[in-house]
Amino acid sequence: MNPLNHVAIIMDGNGRWGLKYKKSRNAGHKAGLRTVEKIIKESINKKLKYLTLYAFSTENWKRPKQEINFLFSLLENFLINKLDKLHKKNIKLKIIGIKNFSSKLNKLLIKAEKKTDKNSKLQINLALNYGSKIEIINAIKKLNKSKKKITEKNLTNFFQTKDIPDPDLLIRTGNTKRLSNFLLWQLAYSEIFFEKKLWPAFTERDFNKIIKEFKKIKRNFGNI
Numbered sequence: 001m002n003p004l005n006h007v008a009i010i011m012d013g014n015g016r017w018g019l020k021y022k023k024s025r026n027a028g029h030k031a032g033l034r035t036v037e038k039i040i041k042e043s044i045n046k047k048l049k050y051l052t053l054y055a056f057s058t059e060n061w062k063r064p065k066q067e068i069n070f071l072f073s074l075l076e077n078f079l080i081n082k083l084d085k086l087h088k089k090n091i092k093l094k095i096i097g098i099k100n101f102s103s104k105l106n107k108l109l110i111k112a113e114k115k116t117d118k119n120s121k122l123q124i125n126l127a128l129n130y131g132s133k134i135e136i137i138n139a140i141k142k143l144n145k146s147k148k149k150i151t152e153k154n155l156t157n158f159f160q161t162k163d164i165p166d167p168d169l170l171i172r173t174g175n176t177k178r179l180s181n182f183l184l185w186q187l188a189y190s191e192i193f194f195e196k197k198l199w200p201a202f203t204e205r206d207f208n209k210i211i212k213e214f215k216k217i218k219r220n221f222g223n224i
């Protein structure tokens with residue numbers, strides 16, 4: 001049975017779910033947030049150490065302004081209303097991605113990270129304005145400036161994920177089989193599950209079914 005420490009999720013399908021059931025993409029984002037809460041709870045039940053959630057990519061800025069604004073207002077409200085609860089549950093929140101949002105949101109994010117920094121039950125890495133290619137480019141620039149030797153370890157020490165072990169398992173919901181610029185380096189040896197269900201329809205049961213399958217896989221890491 002494989003140990004499971006770190007699950008990364010591409011939470012895709014909110015817009016399609018919203019259009020189908022509520023005639024609005026934004027309603028899908030709202031429903032998607034309820035799935036986030038369920039999966040956080042279940043991650044604690046499953047004794048995961050890290051849960052990385054792809055919430056907004058560097059490419060998602062291409063979307064209509066009203067959708068982007070709605071997404072960030074959802075996040076702001078979530079942080080305002082749920083931070084204490086997360087903290088009480090001993091959850092650590094870390095943002096990966098470039099924090100160049102409104103000053104109100106930047107402040108909320110920094111406050112949330114600071115408040116939960118010493119927590120140790122589950123670390124949630126929220127990938128926000130995250131893009132793997134820019135992360136790699138920025139790390140190369142820093143490594144170059146540092147004059148250190150070009151090695152795997154020295155390079156990844158400049159990644160935003162530097163203190164986080166690579167994901168054991170990647171799940172993408174929403175019936176699409178691509179990585180969309182998510183953790184390209186870190187997923188080199190992760191087990192990948194593509195789930196047909198749209199994110200708002202994804203349940204604890206679906207999550208547990210995937211975990212059960214994951215545990216049975218023979219992971220080789222190049223060995224036999």
Ligand code: IPE
Nearest residue numbers: 011012013014015016017055
């Ligand atoms: C994923 O759902 C959430 C974000 C990118 C913020 P989508 O909004 O991409 O939903 P679909 O793929 O359009 O259905």
Ligand code: IPE
Nearest residue numbers: 010011012054055056057180
């Ligand atoms: C990936 O979903 C990003 C997030 C879930 C945050 P997208 O819906 O943006 O991916 P593409 O554009 O379909 O590849």
Ligand code: MG
Nearest residue numbers: 012013014174
């Ligand atoms: Mg999508």
